[in-house]
Amino acid sequence: xxxxxxxxxxxxxxxxxxxxxxxxxxxxxxIQINLINIRDFSKNKHKKCxxxxxxxxxxxxxxxxxxxxxxxSVKQDNSVIIIPTPTGEVFNSKLSKSxxxxxxxxxxxxxxxxxxxxxxxxxxxxxxxxxDYVLTGGEIPCMAIVDSLCxxxxxxxxxxxxxxxxxSNDTLEYPQYTKPKNFMGYEVPEVLFSGNHAEIEKxxxxxxLEKTLKNRPDLxxxxxx
Ligand code: ADE
Numbered sequence: 001x002x003x004x005x006x007x008x009x010x011x012x013x014x015x016x017x018x019x020x021x022x023x024x025x026x027x028x029x030x031i032q033i034n035l036i037n038i039r040d041f042s043k044n045k046h047k048k049c050x051x052x053x054x055x056x057x058x059x060x061x062x063x064x065x066x067x068x069x070x071x072x073s074v075k076q077d078n079s080v081i082i083i084p085t086p087t088g089e090v091f092n093s094k095l096s097k098s099x100x101x102x103x104x105x106x107x108x109x110x111x112x113x114x115x116x117x118x119x120x121x122x123x124x125x126x127x128x129x130x131x132d133y134v135l136t137g138g139e140i141p142c143m144a145i146v147d148s149l150c151x152x153x154x155x156x157x158x159x160x161x162x163x164x165x166x167x168s169n170d171t172l173e174y175p176q177y178t179k180p181k182n183f184m185g186y187e188v189p190e191v192l193f194s195g196n197h198a199e200i201e202k203x204x205x206x207x208x209l210e211k212t213l214k215n216r217p218d219l220x221x222x223x224x225x
Contacts, residue, residue: 001029001030001031001032002030002031002032002100002102002103002104002105002150002153003031003032003034003103003104003105004031004032004033004034004104004105004107004146004150005034005036005074005104005105005106005107006033006034006035006036006107006109006142006146007036007038007067007070007071007074007106007107007108007109008035008036008037008038008107008109008111008138008139008142009037009038009039009049009062009109009111010109010111010137010139011035011036011037013139013140013143014033014035014139014142014143016143016147017033017143017146017147018033021150021151021156021157022146022147022150022156025150025153025155025156028155030153030154030155030156031150031153031156033146034074036070036073036074038062038066038067038070039066040070041065041066041067041069041070041073042063042065042066043065043066043069048063049062049063049066049067050062050063050111050112051063053113057113058113059112059113060112060113061112061113061114061115061116062110062111062112062114062115062116062119063116064115064116064118064119064122067108067115067116067119068119068122070108071106071108071123074106075106076104078102078103078104079104079105079106080099080102080104080105080106080126081106081107081108081123081124081125081126082099082105082106082107082108082125082126082127082128082145083107083108083110083115083119083120083125083126083127083128083138084107084109084110084127084128084129084130084138084141084142084145085110085114085115085127085128085129085138086129086132086133086134086135087127087129088126088127088128088129089126089127089128089129090128090129090130090131090132091128091129091130091131091141091144091145091148092167093148093167093168095128096145096148096149096151096152097149097152099126099145099149100149100150100151100152100153105146105149107138107142107145107146108125108138109137109138109139109142110137110138111136111137111138111139112137128141128145129141130144130145164204167219170219170220170221171208171209171211171212171219171220172208172211172212172215172216172219173208173211174203174204174205174207174208174211175207175211177189177192181193189203191203
């Protein structure tokens with residue numbers, strides 16, 4: 001079982017992780033997701049967890065003490081600590097897959113203007129950005145990263161689901177259709193009913209390449225053609 005501890009000031013934000021596929025994976029004990037409220041670890045008499053930056057400037061920073069104690073309450077020898085931050089390594093399918101191999105993941109979600117740098121100095125966490133834009137906190141990036149990496153954990157998805165999908169082979173997934181065959185004159189491509197598996201595979205490859213060229217030409221390697 002992969003254990004995922006999420007340290008946050010806003011545990012109520014994470015209900016999305018307890019629905020659908022990830023809910024079932026938790027029920028089957030393939031993964032365990034625990035939400036830990038950083039505020040519970042504050043030694044301040046008002047349970048304060050943020051303060052103004054010494055460098056001046058706008059906004060508040062999360063203080064080191066509550067985060068330090070929250071991490072230490074769950075950290076084991078095999079834990080890896082991940083902090084979502086816009087200054088981290090940009091998340092992609094490869095990083096997602098590599099994170100899915102750990103037995104214990106601890107996510108620390110920053111909020112406001114960020115986290116006191118000493119959290120990074122003490123724990124040397126993996127820093128991950130979900131893209132070149134800034135969100136109000138690490139909660140939504142954390143959910144995106146957890147959702148994505150859990151799909152790589154054996155047993156979470158059915159066996160073949162990962163093979164054809166986007167990014168699994170540097171291309172985007174081909175278009176897919178389901179019933180009905182005709183919707184208001186919009187038809188499903190005839191080749192998909194041909195029963196000719198070689199033709200269907202060829203069609204999938206072409207469509208996949210077409211879509212990648214149009215939407216993500218940067219993914220196509222020079223030696224593809
Ligand atoms: N926190 C705020 N913005 C973020 C981003 N783009 N990626 C990860 N964490 C963040």
